[in-house]
Amino acid sequence: MRILLSFLALTILWTSCADDDMMIEMPTEPGDLSAIEYNPTPYELPQPVGFPAMTIPADNPMTQEGFELGRRLFYDVRLSSDDSKSCASCHLPELGFADGQAFSQGVEGEFTARSSMSLVNIGYNEFGLFWDGRVQTLEEQALLPVPDAIELINTWENVENMMRADEQYPTMFRKAFGIDDSAEIDSILATKAIAQFERALISHNSKYDKILQNDFSVEFTDAEQRGFDMFFDLGNEPGGSGVPDAECFHCHGTPLTTTGQFFNNGLDRFPTLADYEDKGFGAVTGDTIHNGQFKAVTLRNIELTAPYMHDGRFQTLEEVIDHYSEGVKFASNLDVNLREPLHLTDSEKADLVAFLKTLTDEEFTTDPRFQNPF
Amino acid sequence: MKNLFFLFCALFLIGFTSCEPDAVVDENRTANVEVNFKTEYAGTPLIMFADETYPESSMTMRVKKTEFFITDLVLLQDGSSDETELSEVELLKFSDFSSEEAAARGTARAYENIPVGTYSGVRMGIGVNPDLNRATTGEYGQGDPLGQNFWDGWSSYIFAKxxxxIDVDSNGNFDDEDDLSFALHTGSNEAFRTVTLNMPIVVSADENNIISIAFDLQKLFISPNGEVYDIIESPSSHxxxxxxxxIELSDNFANAFSVR
Incomplete structure (x- = not known):
């Protein structure tokens, strides 16, 4: 009987040795990952027409394995203290990676101070992340929501323990970053992976893009064309349609539909710049000339990311355009292009909205690569 | 007589030596050069959001943004067509200079491996030269000066902003009905200008080599023949x-630089 069992055991071992992957992935000690193959595949980002080449940090190159790990972490509710929320809770693909709320609710029901920002084309950001630019890199940014007292209210120590004990994460970290032991899994690697996933969120297949790319199967409607001319101040060029300048492109220039910089767009009036309740960029720089300035967001997929502004005060694109047309309030650091009321007609406003909706990219929002893997 | 002969020889040698070219550049020895760009208004540092008086008027002006491209910044050699390139393109931004200290400090660019010697001046293009202006932002990476400030309507970079x-009646309020904001942007090849600033510049292997280039914004509003730009009539150029x-602003702009 003992001989029979030994033979059976040898047969099983022999059979399992025949499967190289199985053999390689057998850890020799708890936490030891060194037997798992580490051969990351470069992740090729698209290079859309007109887009600048994205800057990728030298210490966090894009790999397929890093992207997949980042996607899983992005959607993992175990990053929160009560397993109820993940990054994706405030950044849903179908809403342009925003959440449709003026303020986002954290795990205990508290609300964030500002509206969730879209992550569309976030890898191209240059001048600081968040509405106030307080963080420079996606890796740094991804560290913040986990311990945030309103958002995920967790500790990275808890999350690290969860990732190390998980069935899949140790192998994924090994394949993404070449670590030898699951004890090496930490917040730094986790946020690198999340940053890789976020850099891949490139929207470049809207109707507007296709027209820019000379896809002759697509063309603007008359209303969209007029809106385009208003947006880019082309109406008064020779042969232009004569529509007025809506002054949009100063802050929302091509190709990203944002300069990424900070502006006071006349939302509120205070006696002096020092009186702003939410100082925005000024709270980061410490310079009052920046008080009340907030980041100009991308307008790609803007149709999906209502409500608008840092505090979600406008529910619709029509309300936003009404603001820029007649509602701008003076401040000494108001962007100069917004000072004069536009006095757009209802028809002109509708044209502008029609153009803005050509920036919606359903191929992006429904891309299976960006959806929840759980 | 013998003394006179020696004196003549000495004078001849001095004269011979002084006839050598002033601009002697040693390509085999190099040094680092820092160019410090500053903005001024009527000769004093231009502080953003500070009150200035618009030329030949009583209007009060607050400047909120000043930025511009320069291209092909080179050091010139006297009596020679040789030149030493310092930079192909720079986007110079002064809009955060809201204190006297920051304005006086300016913004610096450092250039390495510049041959030591004596140069006769600097030359630079104001704006983006026509060769580079054929490109678009998509041909450059993030952070590259040419990866931003593109003007779609003109298929050109915005050379300057x-x-x-303007507080027209200088009553301290800038939001009265007759007050205005200005947004003077230039661009297109017609707006490109080249500026040559002559001044002996010594690049030494042993010393900090700092060249100061100042731009006086007041001269943007005054033409070389003294005409003042009508900012009430033309507060924006888009x-x-x-x-x-x-074109008027670009001509004035090219006349507004000095080197120290």
């Missing part, structure tokens, strides 16, 4: 319809 507010204003 000067923005601010379209081809504004080309006359852009």
């Amino acid at each position: 000067f923005e601010g507010d 379209t081809t319809g504004d080309l006359d204003a852009i």
